[in-house]
Amino acid sequence: MAIGGLAEDSVFADHDTVKRPSVAAAEAGPATEKFDRLAFRNMTSIAQGLNPRPNARARWQRKMIIRHVRRGGRLTKEMRIARTERNHTSRSHFFKTSMKKLMPLARQIAGKSIDEAILQMRFSKKKVAQEVREHLIQARNEAIVMKGMGQNSRADPNKTLPISPTLKKGEAASETDIYVAQSWINRGPYGKQPEFRARGRINMLRPPHTGISVMLKEERTRTREKAEKEVRAIKRRLGKGMWTQLPDRPVTNQSQYVLW
Numbered sequence: 001m002a003i004g005g006l007a008e009d010s011v012f013a014d015h016d017t018v019k020r021p022s023v024a025a026a027e028a029g030p031a032t033e034k035f036d037r038l039a040f041r042n043m044t045s046i047a048q049g050l051n052p053r054p055n056a057r058a059r060w061q062r063k064m065i066i067r068h069v070r071r072g073g074r075l076t077k078e079m080r081i082a083r084t085e086r087n088h089t090s091r092s093h094f095f096k097t098s099m100k101k102l103m104p105l106a107r108q109i110a111g112k113s114i115d116e117a118i119l120q121m122r123f124s125k126k127k128v129a130q131e132v133r134e135h136l137i138q139a140r141n142e143a144i145v146m147k148g149m150g151q152n153s154r155a156d157p158n159k160t161l162p163i164s165p166t167l168k169k170g171e172a173a174s175e176t177d178i179y180v181a182q183s184w185i186n187r188g189p190y191g192k193q194p195e196f197r198a199r200g201r202i203n204m205l206r207p208p209h210t211g212i213s214v215m216l217k218e219e220r221t222r223t224r225e226k227a228e229k230e231v232r233a234i235k236r237r238l239g240k241g242m243w244t245q246l247p248d249r250p251v252t253n254q255s256q257y258v259l260w
Contacts (some may be wrong), residue, residue: 085224087181087217088147090139094188094209097128102210105132106183114140114178114216132212136180143178143216150178150218175220182215 051057075083095102105126109117114136121133143149173179188209195203 081224085218085221086143086147086149087215087221088139088143088149089213089215090135090142091186091213092132092135092211094186094211095128095131096191096207097210098208099185099187099210101126102128102132102185102212105129106185106212109136109180109214110183112180113173114180117180135212136214139214139216140178149216150176173219175218175223177219178216179219179222180214181217181221184213186211186213 105121105124105128108120108124109132112120118133118136118140121129121136140150144151188211190206190208193205193207195205197203
């Protein structure tokens with residue numbers, strides 16, 4: 001198997017690309033013969049695992065085609081956002097701390113740019129802040145390498161750009177800058193730690209473990225959400241709270257009797 005290739009018994013390998021046992025290896029004897037396990041595998045036996053509900057899958061594909069035809073090939077808002085805006089979610093390992101101690105740090109970095117959040121954790125007095133800082137650095141690197149975030153769209157895509165520094169007062173953020181859109185914590189397992197006491201007694205402590213998850217997005221997403229929020233606020237004011245004068249219209253259908 002070549003470096004970076006698929007194994008001989010991988011279910012993702014194609015039948016045409018799998019190497020067949022050579023004649024020389026077969027003539028050498030059973031000691032040196034290499035059998036291709038994928039070639040002798042019965043695909044009908046693993047069809048249940050690959051496609052457990054074929055009828056439901058066919059109905060879903062038909063539904064998606066009908067929806068695409070009815071819309072005339074136009075993309076929905078969710079599809080358009082998924083194609084133009086990128087995000088990355090990263091979950092850390094469990095830290096040896098409690099939810100009460102980690103939650104203030106999660107609130108502190110939410111909404112800030114990734115570089116400013118790393119800077120906040122660097123100078124924080126909390127013990128777990130250094131582990132949160134390492135996780136933010138890892139999440140930033142994953143977003144840049146895996147999702148291509150933080151790169152200028154007008155620049156050469158084959159050239160890696162340096163990470164933008166922390167913005168100063170009065171400077172506008174670029175639309176490709178990364179920020180922490182959401183941050184939340186995850187309750188982990190409880191460990192076991194002995195506490196040796198007097199008279200040979202031992203108390204068993206249960207220290208908690210907690211992890212943190214962050215969702216990174218680009219500034220173009222925050223700009224779009226802010227504009228949509230302003231439009232909704234204007235519609236809300238014009239629809240309910242603002243008083244508007246009725247138009248002048250002639251009075252008709254008058255009657256001398258009370259209409260009830």
